Structures are given as structure tokens and as C-alpha cells.
Amino acid sequence: MKASLIFLFALGLVFCSCKKILTPADENNRGLSDIYNDAAFAEGLLLNGYVRLPLGSYSFNDVATDDAVSNNPNNNFRLMATGNWSSINNPLDQWTGSFAAIQYLNLILKEADKVNWALTGEYTKEMFNDRVKGEAYGLRALFMYYLLQAHGGWAGNQLLGVPILTEPFDSKTDFRMPRNTFQECAQQAYKDLDMAESLLPLDFVNIGNTSEIPSKYSGKTSVAEYNRVFGAYNAQRMTSRIVKGIRAKMSLLAASPAFSQGTSVTWEKAADDAGAVLDLIGGIPGMANNGVYWYASKNSGEINGLSAGNNPKEVLWRGNVGDGNNLERDNYPPTLYGNGRVNPTQNLVDAFPMANGYPVTDPASGYNASNPYANRDPRLALYIVVNESKMGPGASTIYTRVGTSDDGLNAIATSTRTGFYMRKLLREDVNLNPASTNTQRHYVPYIRYTELFLAYAEAANEAWGPDGKGAHTYSAREVIAAIRKRAGIAQPDAYLSAVTTQEDMRKLIHNERRLELCFEGVRFWDLRRWKENITQPAQGVSINGNVYTISNVENRQYAGHMFYGPLPYDDVLKQNLVQNQGW
Numbered sequence: 119m120k121a122s123l124i125f126l127f128a129l130g131l132v133f134c135s136c137k138k139i140l141t142p143a144d145e146n147n148r149g150l151s152d153i154y155n156d157a158a159f160a161e162g163l164l165l166n167g168y169v170r171l172p173l174g175s176y177s178f179n180d181v182a183t184d185d186a187v188s189n190n191p192n193n194n195f196r197l198m199a200t201g202n203w204s205s206i207n208n209p210l211d212q213w214t215g216s217f218a219a220i221q222y223l224n225l226i227l228k229e230a231d232k233v234n235w236a237l238t239g240e241y242t243k244e245m246f247n248d249r250v251k252g253e254a255y256g257l258r259a260l261f262m263y264y265l266l267q268a269h270g271g272w273a274g275n276q277l278l279g280v281p282i283l284t285e286p287f288d289s290k291t292d293f294r295m296p297r298n299t300f301q302e303c304a305q306q307a308y309k310d311l312d313m314a315e316s317l318l319p320l321d322f323v324n325i326g327n328t329s330e331i332p333s334k335y336s337g338k339t340s341v342a343e344y345n346r347v348f349g350a351y352n353a354q355r356m357t358s359r360i361v362k363g364i365r366a367k368m369s370l371l372a373a374s375p376a377f378s379q380g381t382s383v384t385w386e387k388a389a390d391d392a393g394a395v396l397d398l399i400g401g402i403p404g405m406a407n408n409g410v411y412w413y414a415s416k417n418s419g420e421i422n423g424l425s426a427g428n429n430p431k432e433v434l435w436r437g438n439v440g441d442g443n444n445l446e447r448d449n450y451p452p453t454l455y456g457n458g459r460v461n462p463t464q465n466l467v468d469a470f471p472m473a474n475g476y477p478v479t480d481p482a483s484g485y486n487a488s489n490p491y492a493n494r495d496p497r498l499a500l501y502i503v504v505n506e507s508k509m510g511p512g513a514s515t516i517y518t519r520v521g522t523s524d525d526g527l528n529a530i531a532t533s534t535r536t537g538f539y540m541r542k543l544l545r546e547d548v549n550l551n552p553a554s555t556n557t558q559r560h561y562v563p564y565i566r567y568t569e570l571f572l573a574y575a576e577a578a579n580e581a582w583g584p585d586g587k588g589a590h591t592y593s594a595r596e597v598i599a600a601i602r603k604r605a606g607i608a609q610p611d612a613y614l615s616a617v618t619t620q621e622d623m624r625k626l627i628h629n630e631r632r633l634e635l636c637f638e639g640v641r642f643w644d645l646r647r648w649k650e651n652i653t654q655p656a657q658g659v660s661i662n663g664n665v666y667t668i669s670n671v672e673n674r675q676y677a678g679h680m681f682y683g684p685l686p687y688d689d690v691l692k693q694n695l696v697q698n699q700g701w
Contacts, residue, residue, distance in 0.1 A: 150225075153233055157246070160233045163226040164250055167257040168355075170219035172212065172264065173564045174437060176445075176543065177639040179210065184465040184654040185632070185641050187672045189458055189535050201675040205684035205701045210642075212268040213686050216261040217283070223254045223261075224286040230254075241338040245347040252317030256356040256364065259310035262303055263368050267643055270300050270377065271682030271698030277380025278696060279303030294693050300380045304372050311368075314361045320398075321359055322352040322427070353427025359398065360435045363565045366392040370573045373580070374647035376681055386588065388577035392570050393590045395434070399567065401592050402600045406432035409568045410605050410634075411500055415547040415558070422559050435564040441557040446548040451503065451539050452524040452532045454510045455550035460637065462502045462538040464657040464668050469632055470498040475602060475613035477629075482613075490666060496606035497633055503539035505661055511549045519661035527660055536658030536671055542637050569640070571597050572631045576624075584623040594623060598630055605633075646681045 153160035181188040182199035190196065194209035235246030265280045272278070281295040282303060298306075324345045325331065331344050369391040372383035396404070408417055409432040420430050424439045450456020468478055473493045476483035484493065491504045503509050505518040517523050518537045524530050527537050545558040578586060579594035587593050595614065602611055617623050628648065632641060645652050655670040679700025690697045 155234050157235050163222045164254055166222035167219045170215050178460055179639050179642045180637050183641045184656055187461050187535050187656045199674050205687040210268050210683055212264045216265050219261050220283055223258045227254050239343040240340055242343045248317045249347055252314045253356040255310040256314035256361045259307040260364050262307040266303055268683045269685055273696045282306050304381055307368050311361050311365045315358045318358045319348045321357050324349045362395045363434050366395055366573055375649045376647045385577045385580035389581050392574035395570050405600055413543050415545045432567055433563045437562040439561045441559050443548045443557045446544050449540050451516050457532045458534055458539055460540040461534045461536040463536050464659050469629055470495040473608055475607045475611045501542035503541050510546055568634050576627050579623045583620050652676045
């Protein structure tokens with residue numbers, strides 16, 4: 119029983135295998151009771167939730183969509199997209215990791231009140247207890263979100279989620295628990311988020327005087343003790359602001375066409391939940407001007423200056439900052455000493471409008487098929503390397519046309535299969551030349567504000583139409599206008615002004631989401647929650663002289679039931695779980 123073994127392993131790891139973790143004497147096998155007077159040991163249960171978050175690197179599951187392919191024949195997402203996705207082979211599985219994390223979180227939630235979190239300080243023990251439990255509730259809700267996204271689905275006439283676990287398992291637990299409905303799972307996630315928000319500060323920041331101490335602690339503690347528990351030292355751990363972001367993501371998922379028939383979550387709630395986060399930064403005026411190139415070397419001053427847990431304006435939550443060049447080594451073209459792994463498709467290139475804002479298919483766009491990359495949306499050049507683009511620390515010219523260099527179409531094993539290379543996410547001040555290799559600073563954002571602006575625009579359009587605002591001060595149209603203006607679309611944006619219907623605005627919002635979030639592991643899930651075409655072949659271009667020939671590079675072999683992912687085969691059998699339809 120795969121899941122149950124994970125839970126028992128987790129218990130054993132925490133309570134029986136401390137030699138590896140804490141290097142005690144051989145006879146010192148610690149038990150659960152040891153956490154009560156060892157706060158660091160107790161906090162380890164919580165930290166096991168953090169380390170299991172599937173956020174530490176980019177998944178690039180985009181190569182299983184119409185946005186990209188991989189030149190690695192053994193890439194799991196490539197294999198999945200071409201007919202090898204099953205309940206036995208599922209690169210998108212969140213079951214084992216998420217339930218292992220939830221087991222740790224349930225343990226700390228059950229035992230936290232008994233832990234002596236602090237030996238000194240005024241009300242410090244109680245504040246630590248609040249913080250730890252708040253973080254645990256927030257993390258448990260986030261893992262529920264990942265489980266529902268990856269494993270929620272229809273079985274018979276019911277939209278099912280996963281078994282809801284709110285108590286830690288032990289050797290006496292009956293592991294054969296049925297799946298709860300998607301609605302019940304969503305409501306459990308909201309309940310956990312509400313609890314987390316009641317226990318956590320908006321942000322972990324140092325305060326300067328007693329008037330800044332929250333009312334529930336006022337008169338009970340000092341500024342120094344409050345900062346000890348809730349100060350800047352804890353930045354990038356779960357906060358009330360992050361909780362609001364998770365709630366917005368949960369509501370967008372639940373309100374979407376793939377799940378809306380099995381939940382009570384409305385588009386209005388999804389818009390309000392996203393708006394609750396955006397209102398905290400002042401709405402549209404709070405949008406980061408550099409949000410379109412937050413990752414790039416042209417933004418190196420901001421990236422290199424990140425320290426002490428602070429965030430750039432574009433980022434709500436992020437991972438640690440570190441120096442490296444693996445992302446560039448994987449994705450630079452061969453002449454820049456890279457492996458060219460992620461190859462954007464012609465499909466994605468065609469999704470970028472012209473600089474005047476019109477789609478390339480619109481007669482008013484001015485698109486020239488013989489000069490296809492001229493006068494395009496500036497984001498195309500920012501995110502994708504096309505033939506004769508400049509790239510890398512020396513601004514080298516990359517030739518993707520057939521027969522020109524190792525960067526050319528299918529020239530060698532690490533060449534592009536589509537005629538394009540990925541530029542987005544890469545720092546082009548990384549040099550991979552063996553004679554002068556360097557590294558640069560990177561980080562992975564967990565939640566970007568652009569994602570939340572797009573979530574609000576999508577939900578607001580569905581709830582109130584293109585120009586409705588609900589209880590907020592901005593509409594879907596105004597959000598999309600700001601995003602396109604920031605991107606460099608010519609102003610006034612005549613195309614956007616001509617969009618009047620909810621349906622046309624929906625198409626535009628979906629496309630803007632596709633562009634702004636490309637290569638960030640979003641489109642795979644978006645296509646499924648929208649129930650849009652998931653079998654569109656991935657296309658590329660072959661350039662011979664001035665002749666551009668577009669053809670299919672890789673078919674997408676998804677069946678109709680694959681809008682929803684499977685439960686793991688072993689767990690279905692051994693735990694007698696109901697599998698999603700078709701799997």
C-alpha cells in the first residue's frame with residue numbers, strides 16, 4: 119500500500135531514525151514525546167511540509183502541451199504527451215509527496231499545543247504556537263490544491279477529490295479511506311486557509327513600537343519578543359498574504375469549467391479572492407513595471423540585490439536565491455554550449471500578436487508571412503529565440519534555419535526540433551564557454567502578481583463581463599489593458615477597445631495568460647481546467663532561404679478523459695479507491 123507505507127515511513131523517519139538527522143548516541147532513539155521539550159525537533163515536522171512543496175524548480179511540463187516540445191527523447195513529459203500517460207506512469211503525480219507532507223503537518227497540528235516552544239519571553243511560547251499552526255494549516259491547504267489539480271476528476275456522476283486527512287495516521291489507522299467529493303475537499307482547503315489567516319501576520323516584518331503589535335498580543339508581549347516570532351527573519355515562510363494567494367488559486371481552479379459542475383465555488387468568489395490580494399498592493403497601480411522580464415539579466419540589479427527574504431515587486435512568494443547556470447546549460451542553443459532542451463512551438467509563436475495588438479490572423483494586423491518576426495509584440499523577442507536572434511553574453515547571432523550551424527533545425531541531438539529556442543527564465547549574462555564559465559543569481563517564484571492579475575481578469579470577466587468591477591475598482595478590461603501596455607503593445611490599444619463581448623474577452627484573457635506565463639508550468643493545467651483542445655499538434659518551422667514551411671513536429675496523444683489526471687494504480691488497488699473515469 120504505497121500511500122500507507124509513505125505515512126509509516128514518515129513516522130519512522132521522525133521518531134525512529136534521528137541518528138541521521140541529529141547524530142545522537144546509538145541508544146538514543148527518540149519518540150514523539152521528545153518534541154514537547156525540544157522545539158527544534160518539533161519544528162522539523164513542519165519543515166517536512168515545506169521541503170515537499172513541488173516548487174523548487176521549473177517543471178517545464180509545457181513540453182506536454184502545444185507550447186513546446188523537448189529535444190530529449192527520454193523526457194517524461196514528452197513520453198507522456200505522445201501516448202505513455204497512465205495511472206502507472208504519471209510524471210504529474212502529487213499523491214505520494216502531498217500525503218507524506220500532510221502526515222507531518224497533521225502530526226504537528228495535533229501536538230503543537232503540548233510543545234514548549236520557548237523557555238523565555240513574554241507570551242513567546244503562545245506566539246510560536248500560533249505561527250507554527252498557522253503555517254501548517256496554510257501548507258495543508260496548498261497540498262490539497264495540488265492534489266485536486268492533479269487527481270480531482272469524475273467517477274460516475276460525482277466529481278471526486280481525495281481522502282481528507284486531518285488526523286495523523288498511526289499503526290492502528292484504517293488506511294482504506296474513500297475519496298471525498300471535490301466540493302468537500304475544496305471546503306476543507308478553505309477552512310484550513312481561514313485558520314491559517316487567523317493565526318499568521320500579513321507579512322513577516324520587524325516592528326518598531328508596541329502600537330504595531332496586533333491586538334490579540336497587545337499588552338502580553340514586547341516588541342523584541344514579537345519580532346523574535348513574527349519578524350523578518352522568517353520571511354518566505356507562510357504568511358497571511360501568501361494564504362490569500364493560495365485561496366485565489368484554489369478558487370480559480372474550482373470555478374473553472376472542468377470543476378464548476380461539482381462545486382459551489384463561483385466566478386464571483388474567484389474574482390473577489392484574487393482581488394483581495396491585489397487590493398493590498400493598490401490594484402493596477404501596484405503592477406510591477408518589470409514584471410514582463412523579472413528573471414532577465416537586464417533586471418540583474420534587482421535579482422542580485424535580493425537578500426534577507428525580501429521580494430521584488432512582481433513576486434508574492436518565492437524560493438531561495440542561489441547562484442548557478444543549470445537553467446542556461448539545459449536551454450541555451452548548442453553554439454552557446456547549451457543543450458537546447460525546451461523548444462517553443464510555432465503554435466506559441468503565432469499566439470504573440472503584432473506590436474499594434476492585433477492577432478497575426480487579423481487582416482488589420484499587418485502580419486507578413488515572409489517576414490514573420492517583424493513588428494511583433496515585444497514579448498516574442500523577450501521570451502523566444504527565433505532565426506537570427508541575438509543571444510548570450512556576447513549577443514551571438516543564433517541561426518535556426520536549416521544547414522547554417524549546430525543551432526539549425528535538427529542539426530544535432532541538442533538542436534531545436536521546432537526552429538525556436540526558449541529565452542524566457544534565462545540569464546543571458548551566464549557564460550558557458552569552458553574557457554570562461556560563470557554563474558549568476560537565480561530564484562524561482564512560487565506566486566507572481568501577474569498570475570493573480572490574470573486570475574482576477576479571467577474571473578471578473580466571467581462574473582461581471584469585460585467592464586464589471588464587482589466590489590473592486592478595476593475591471594477585466596483595465597487589467598488586460600495594463601498588462602498589454604506594460605508589454606509594449608502600441609497605445610491606444612485599438613484591438614482591445616474593439617473587444618466588447620464576454621466571449622471575445624475570454625479568448626483574449628486566455629491568450630494573455632498563455633503569453634505571460636509561458637514556460638512556467640501553467641498551460642498544461644489551464645487547458646484542462648478550461649476544457650479546451652488538448653490534442654493540438656505541436657508545430658515547428660523549417661526555414662530554407664526565405665521559405666518558411668510550417669509542419670507538425672509532435673502529435674498530442676490525449677484521450678477525452680485526460681482532462682483529469684489518474685490516481686496511482688497501486689493505491690487504487692490496495693486502498694480500494696474509486697479511479698477517475700477512463701483510467
